[in-house]
């Protein structure tokens with residue numbers, strides 16, 4: 301894989317944010333009464349215990365019970381032996397590890413102009429991916445059919461008969477509890493559509509659907525490079541613009557899932573700044589990839605490279621503008637930097653508001669070289685308060701545009717493996733057959 305996952309010891313503990321449950325550390329004693337097996341698997345999976353004696357000392361369970369439960373978890377394939385622990389003078393303990401290969405999850409990222417799907421292990425490491433340029437304007441049925449075709453091809457290639465769970469990111473506002481899109485401004489025909497219901501007709505697996513920027517933030521926060529910080533602001537500047545906030549290791553969704561949806565924030569009084577949503581003055585009207593394409597098409601005559609693209613294919617793509625800017629085309633550079641300026645100003649306000657340790661910029665605008673990112677960074681550092689900008693890292697997303705599909709896979713894996721969900725199926729060694737209960741259970745936390 302092109303990305304290098306970082307092992308974040310202990311990070312999984314706080315990933316309980318995905319289902320919104322409390323971190324399990326404080327609840328071990330009470331959980332033990334109900335599901336000692338789930339607690340033991342979870343302690344090993346989250347890196348808090350890797351030997352039987354350590355499990356015993358954390359849980360207070362007797363050696364006999366720990367041994368029985370570990371044997372059960374190893375027998376079911378959820379835990380496995382990892383050799384001998386370093387000697388501490390006495391008899392060496394056997395190391396235990398979580399078996400991320402016990403099952404497979406699917407990750408799906410649907411964006412305005414592309415689809416990416418992947419199959420991942422239970423830690424969110426991608427094993428196979430597929431990508432297609434595709435416009436969501438084609439409508440939900442046609443889009444989901446394409447998603448299914450790609451998933452089925454990958455599953456056949458990887459020998460995956462049934463996924464344990466599916467995570468999906470979509471480019472519009474999602475009511476997280478019902479998985480339905482709610483008035484997506486740029487997705488004709490998708491209002492009220494449930495990708496979960498559609499997929500459940502075809503896969504007997506629990507399915508979690510979230511906004512695309514939220515899953516990108518989950519992927520980047522879990523595996524991205526850079527300083528470790530539990531407070532991250534992710535801004536996507538692609539065809540559309542959106543943001544996601546991770547605060548103290550938890551993704552902020554807000555009451556219904558709309559938190560971070562900044563694309564149609566009012567940022568200018570310019571009456572000519574018309575937006576796809578029908579309003580004027582939105583952030584997307586002046587800073588999105590969509591607005592960039594509109595302007596580039598209108599002004600193509602002023603640029604030799606853009607007018608060449610127009611002549612060749614009858615249209616200009618974000619890739620054309622990126623390449624032109626890269627090669628010094630003044631118009632392309634000007635249009636990109638104008639957008640970077642606006643994004644930087646909005647980002648500075650958000651930085652003041654949520655005080656992240658990292659500001660990560662993702663999406664297609666960054667495929668145009670480093671100039672836009674440098675401009676965003678300059679504006680953010682100049683415009684945010686001293687306390688908020690002290691120690692702030694501003695960087696590009698680091699997973700080769702795969703952060704969204706990785707995050708979607710993690711959304712599924714973490715919803716399956718968070719202790720309250722794990723307790724539902726761990727005795728059976730597989731969540732297959734528990735899709736409805738898992739679905740109900742996970743949404744009950746929102």
Ligand SMILES: [Zn+2]
Pocket residue numbers: 485563564575576577578579582583584585
């Ligand atoms: Zn708008």
